[in-house]
Amino acid sequence: MLQGLSMEKLGGLKLISEEIKDILKIEVSVLMGANLAPEVANDNFCEATIGCKRKAQDGALLKKLFHTENFRINVVEDAHTVELCGALKNVVACAAGFTDGLGYGDNTKAAVIRLGLMEMRKFVDVYYSGSNLQTFFESCGIADLITTCYGGRNRKVCEAFVKSGKTLEEVEKELLNGQSAQGPPTAKEVYLMNKKSGKDDQFPVFTAVHLICAGEMKPAQLVDCLRNHPEHL
Ligand SMILES: NC(=O)C1=CN([C@@H]2O[C@H](COP(=O)(O)OP(=O)(O)OC[C@H]3O[C@@H](n4cnc5c(N)ncnc54)[C@H](O)[C@@H]3O)[C@@H](O)[C@H]2O)C=CC1
Numbered sequence: 001m002l003q004g005l006s007m008e009k010l011g012g013l014k015l016i017s018e019e020i021k022d023i024l025k026i027e028v029s030v031l032m033g034a035n036l037a038p039e040v041a042n043d044n045f046c047e048a049t050i051g052c053k054r055k056a057q058d059g060a061l062l063k064k065l066f067h068t069e070n071f072r073i074n075v076v077e078d079a080h081t082v083e084l085c086g087a088l089k090n091v092v093a094c095a096a097g098f099t100d101g102l103g104y105g106d107n108t109k110a111a112v113i114r115l116g117l118m119e120m121r122k123f124v125d126v127y128y129s130g131s132n133l134q135t136f137f138e139s140c141g142i143a144d145l146i147t148t149c150y151g152g153r154n155r156k157v158c159e160a161f162v163k164s165g166k167t168l169e170e171v172e173k174e175l176l177n178g179q180s181a182q183g184p185p186t187a188k189e190v191y192l193m194n195k196k197s198g199k200d201d202q203f204p205v206f207t208a209v210h211l212i213c214a215g216e217m218k219p220a221q222l223v224d225c226l227r228n229h230p231e232h233l
C-alpha cells in the first residue's frame, strides 16, 4: 500500500501504478479515499474510490473485492486522477499542518484546502490531461483532502515542526512511532517537476510546502503565498 510519486531519471514524473505496471506487466488499478487507517481498522463507516482503466470489464469484480457495509466503494474510470489525488493531498495536508502550527484557525485551513484542491486539479490537468472533474468530488478527492488535513500524520508532523522548531526527521521520529509522512517527499517531486517545466509559480501551495520542508522558506511566509494566490487574480 503506498501513495506518492516516482521521479524518472530524466526528471519527469511517473505514477507508482505505472512503475508497478512496467515492472510486473499487469494492469494496475488504484484504491484511494478518506481512509485514515485507525478508523478503517475500527470498522467505522467510510467511503473509498477505485480508479481503473476498464470499468466495464473490471469494475464489478474490483468493487466486490472491497465493498462492505462500512467501506463503501465507487469505481471510476479515471485511475490517474484517483492516484494523483491520493498523492497530492498529502502535500496540501502539510500546508494545513503549517497553518495549524502557526496558530491560524479553521478559516485559514479551509482556504488551504480550497486553494490546495485547485492546485491538485491544475496539476492533473497540466501533466495528465483528460481527467474527469467529477473524480475530485469522489472520496479520493475532496473527502480525503478534508480528513487528511484534519486528522492525518502529515498535518500532525508539520504542525509540530512549526511549533517545536525541530527538524521534520526529529518530529517524525518522535510522533510517528516508526511510520513516515509522505507529503514532504511528494512535495519535493512535485517541485522538481514544476521547476523543470517552469510552472512552480502556478502552484504556490505545493511550492511553499517543499521550500518550507527543505528549510528554504519560513513557515510564516506560507500565508503570503495564500494571500497572493493566482486563484485570487
Ligand atoms: N495510515 C493511513 O491512514 C493511510 C496511509 N495511506 C498511505 O499508505 C502508505 C503506507 O502508509 P502506512 O502503512 O500508514 O505507512 P508506514 O510509515 O507505516 O509504512 C510505510 C512503509 O514504507 C517503507 N518505505 C518508505 N519508503 C520506502 C522506499 N523508498 N522503499 C521501500 N520502502 C519504503 C517504510 O519503511 C515503511 O515500512 C503511505 O503511502 C500512506 O500515504 C493511505 C491511506 C491511509
Ligand SMILES: O=C(CO)COP(=O)(O)O
Binding pocket: 033, 034, 035, 036, 037, 090, 093, 144, 147, 148, 151, 152, 153, 154, 155, 181, 182
Ligand atoms: O491518506 C490518508 C488518509 O486517507 C492518511 O494521511 P496521513 O498519511 O497524513 O496520515
